[in-house]
Amino acid sequence: MYRYDLTDKTLVLQRVAQFRDQTQRFLNGALSEDEFKHLRLRNGLYIQRHAPMLRIAIPYGLLATRQLRTLAKIARHYDRGYGHFTTRQNIQFNWPELAEVPDILQELAEVEMHAIQTSGNCIRNITSDHLAGITPDELEDPRPWCEIIRQWSTFHPEFSYLPRKFKIAVTGAPQDRAASLVHDVGVHIVRGPNGELGFEILAGGGLGRTPIIGEVVREFLPREHLLSYLTAVLRVYNLEGRRDNLTKARIKILVRSLGIKEFKRRVEDEWQLIREEGLRVDEAQIARMQSHFQPPLYRALPNIAPDSGREAAFRAWYRYNTKAHKVAGYRAVFISLKKPGVPPGDATDAQMDLIADLADRYSFGEVRVTHTQNLLLADVEQGQAFELWQQLERAGLATPNIGTLTDIICCPGLDFCSLANAGSIDVAKLINERFDDYDYIYDLGEIDIKMSGCMNACGHHHVGNIGILGVDKGGEEWYQITIGGAAGADASLGTVIGPSVPKAQVAETIERLLEVYVQQRGSEERFLDTVRRLGVKPFKERAYAAPIAA
Amino acid sequence: MPRRLLRNAKIVVDEWRYVAEAAAETAAPLIVTLTQWQLEPDTWLARGTPLGVVLSPAHRVELIAADLKHFSLIAAEFSGPAEGRGYTQARQLREQWAFTGELRATGYVRRDQLFFMARCGFNSFELPDTDIDDACTAFATFTAAYQPSNDLGLAHRLRNTLAAPGV
Numbered sequence A: 001m002y003r004y005d006l007t008d009k010t011l012v013l014q015r016v017a018q019f020r021d022q023t024q025r026f027l028n029g030a031l032s033e034d035e036f037k038h039l040r041l042r043n044g045l046y047i048q049r050h051a052p053m054l055r056i057a058i059p060y061g062l063l064a065t066r067q068l069r070t071l072a073k074i075a076r077h078y079d080r081g082y083g084h085f086t087t088r089q090n091i092q093f094n095w096p097e098l099a100e101v102p103d104i105l106q107e108l109a110e111v112e113m114h115a116i117q118t119s120g121n122c123i124r125n126i127t128s129d130h131l132a133g134i135t136p137d138e139l140e141d142p143r144p145w146c147e148i149i150r151q152w153s154t155f156h157p158e159f160s161y162l163p164r165k166f167k168i169a170v171t172g173a174p175q176d177r178a179a180s181l182v183h184d185v186g187v188h189i190v191r192g193p194n195g196e197l198g199f200e201i202l203a204g205g206g207l208g209r210t211p212i213i214g215e216v217v218r219e220f221l222p223r224e225h226l227l228s229y230l231t232a233v234l235r236v237y238n239l240e241g242r243r244d245n246l247t248k249a250r251i252k253i254l255v256r257s258l259g260i261k262e263f264k265r266r267v268e269d270e271w272q273l274i275r276e277e278g279l280r281v282d283e284a285q286i287a288r289m290q291s292h293f294q295p296p297l298y299r300a301l302p303n304i305a306p307d308s309g310r311e312a313a314f315r316a317w318y319r320y321n322t323k324a325h326k327v328a329g330y331r332a333v334f335i336s337l338k339k340p341g342v343p344p345g346d347a348t349d350a351q352m353d354l355i356a357d358l359a360d361r362y363s364f365g366e367v368r369v370t371h372t373q374n375l376l377l378a379d380v381e382q383g384q385a386f387e388l389w390q391q392l393e394r395a396g397l398a399t400p401n402i403g404t405l406t407d408i409i410c411c412p413g414l415d416f417c418s419l420a421n422a423g424s425i426d427v428a429k430l431i432n433e434r435f436d437d438y439d440y441i442y443d444l445g446e447i448d449i450k451m452s453g454c455m456n457a458c459g460h461h462h463v464g465n466i467g468i469l470g471v472d473k474g475g476e477e478w479y480q481i482t483i484g485g486a487a488g489a490d491a492s493l494g495t496v497i498g499p500s501v502p503k504a505q506v507a508e509t510i511e512r513l514l515e516v517y518v519q520q521r522g523s524e525e526r527f528l529d530t531v532r533r534l535g536v537k538p539f540k541e542r543a544y545a546a547p548i549a550a
Numbered sequence B: 001m002p003r004r005l006l007r008n009a010k011i012v013v014d015e016w017r018y019v020a021e022a023a024a025e026t027a028a029p030l031i032v033t034l035t036q037w038q039l040e041p042d043t044w045l046a047r048g049t050p051l052g053v054v055l056s057p058a059h060r061v062e063l064i065a066a067d068l069k070h071f072s073l074i075a076a077e078f079s080g081p082a083e084g085r086g087y088t089q090a091r092q093l094r095e096q097w098a099f100t101g102e103l104r105a106t107g108y109v110r111r112d113q114l115f116f117m118a119r120c121g122f123n124s125f126e127l128p129d130t131d132i133d134d135a136c137t138a139f140a141t142f143t144a145a146y147q148p149s150n151d152l153g154l155a156h157r158l159r160n161t162l163a164a165p166g167v
Helices: A004-027 A035-042 A064-075 A098-110 A145-155 A223-240 A251-258 A260-274 A283-291 A312-321 A348-364 A381-395 A423-434 A436-442 A503-520 A528-536 A535-541 B034-039 B042-047 B085-096 B111-120 B135-140
Strands: A045-047 A052-056 A063-064 A084-085 A091-093 A166-170 A185-191 A198-205 A216-220 A322-324 A330-335 A345-348 A365-367 A376-381 A448-454 A466-473 A476-483 B006-007 B009-014 B030-033 B051-055 B073-076 B102-107
Touching: A004 A035, A035 A045, A035 A322, A052 A098, A064 A084, A064 A091, A064 A348, A064 A365, A084 A348, A098 A365, A145 A166, A145 A223, A145 A283, A166 A330, A166 A376, A185 A223, A198 A223, A198 A535, A216 A223, A223 A251, A223 A260, A223 A330, A223 A448, A223 B085, A223 B102, A260 B073, A312 A322, A312 A330, A312 A381, A312 A436, A330 A381, A345 B111, A348 A365, A348 A381, A376 A381, A423 A503, A436 A503, A448 B034, A476 A503, A476 B085, A503 A528, A503 A535, B030 B034, B034 B042, B051 B102, B073 B085, B085 B102, B085 B111, B111 B135
Parallel strands: A166 A185, A448 A466, B030 B051, B051 B073, B073 B102
Antiparallel strands: A045 A052, A052 A091, A063 A365, A084 A091, A084 A345, A185 A198, A198 A216, A322 A330, A330 A376, A365 A376, A466 A476, B006 B009
16 A cells, blocks of 8 residues: 655644644634634644534545544544444544644654544545456556556645535446545546546546536546646636525536536637646656555465355355455455444444454455445455454454345444434444344345535535435434435436424334335345336335325 | 835845835835836836835736846735745746846735745845834744745755755
């Protein structure tokens, strides 16, 4: 993975000093609440329900074990013993003391981490495919490009006060595992007319109050121009994005109001002015960055079937929680953070320490965060999978539900977030209580539930096969349900099935939707495809056919 | 009371006057708004003093591109702590229109913004009196940068150490 050089180290340490000074001035009264807000937000610090919430960047979801151990230590010393992994591959702590945040940043800096630009109206953490570098369908590892963009966008002097936040996702495979179509900018590694690698650039995707699927701005961009082209996109947005209305300030609104053709014209005009200037990424720079992401020293191993003859629990786990690896003899192993009864995405300090130990022993000392709020050991020998499973199982980290109904994406909701209208975590709990029969869950096949506690859509509900949105109805928590959303390369926005339902009826409503699917599905047809084929009507009819007992 | 400001990293007394401040000082260098300039350029030129113009955040720099030779100062106004268009205005003036005069940040300007403002090409800053005395330290907030900007010149490559930060 990328290791800091002197420049990186200097910058994060200077950032700690800057933030320490700003915090001090706020605590002394030299900075007002509002003035400090604009500064702390550039450093991932929100004021939440209970205490400040600190969001720490995990660039493109990649963690070394010493970094994960530092996160465990932060959870233990500065928080209440756990952290929450997010849909943007970051981690959040919900209980730090404001006065201690500079010390936390200092601890992070020592392991090459930070909280820079994890909130505020600036370019946020660059996210990517959690299977980058190991997936058989990949054209090229996107992570060197993520790091190039990360550096370019960090402390960008021109783009640190944008109209609104700005999220970039980069993928290198046809299958989109980074939800790039619902990002402000999606960067896809593609082949050009002569077979050379370059980028397709999309813009204007996003969720929130106005969900929109991103559109193609440029079908093929030669790779040396990536940063100048992004500069042109950001410059047009910085000047022309709306600043009069917070809910209309994202780039998606600008793209939609101009139309993609006019937006593209403006970007290309600006790009022509700057494309030959100092932002060209040359081959030597690309090679240097790629050298940071070389594959680990794999052993020459045959593919085996480690699950044959083993107990059913291991076989289920192996089938659902491990994925194909491009190197023979290896498997990518998901660590499910979706145990029933535990808030989705949460991990305790002890679990983080254990995962770090397991990663050192079984997966070359690296851990990845997925945008579905699980963790991943990317490079596990198939022959060691059983041993690994036993240890994960003992720690409550082997729930065999990856990619199934109970692998729920979920924001922190009303329990923690001051924006939320309704709880998310307890709805996830109710769904888990209702659907506890794994034969049934496995029979449903590939399906995802995504839930947000408010229309800011941190839980990506619009692109859930089943989406759940918390709404406030006269002081009570109600939930609006959508079906047919998808976040991959065939991204689509879900359709509302009808009136929202109270919390106690969410699980029953979902069960009714699933009944329609089970009755109507074709052979091997996914829930999403059945919804696309039949439309919402039969689902709606069943969901509201008879009153649900309270 | 004379206005103090930070220019080229030094605290100085401002010799410039905005139109509303200039009543009796007919010889003072004068800053006009873009609208005032567009309505009667000849009146202002006839004054015979150095001229400056202040841009609102929504103004595109192209609006004054043809008139740059008349201005030895351009000010960009920041309407509040979230305003960010001035950073682009500054870079465009310096890099695309080669403006070499004084580039001033006015309006909501605080020391925590100075580092980025300076990197974009601003060299003078109207800071509140409560903020101005310690503000110079802001130029040294970071001693390196990941991206070329006005301060590094356009021929520079990515990732450079800043030779003389912010000045």
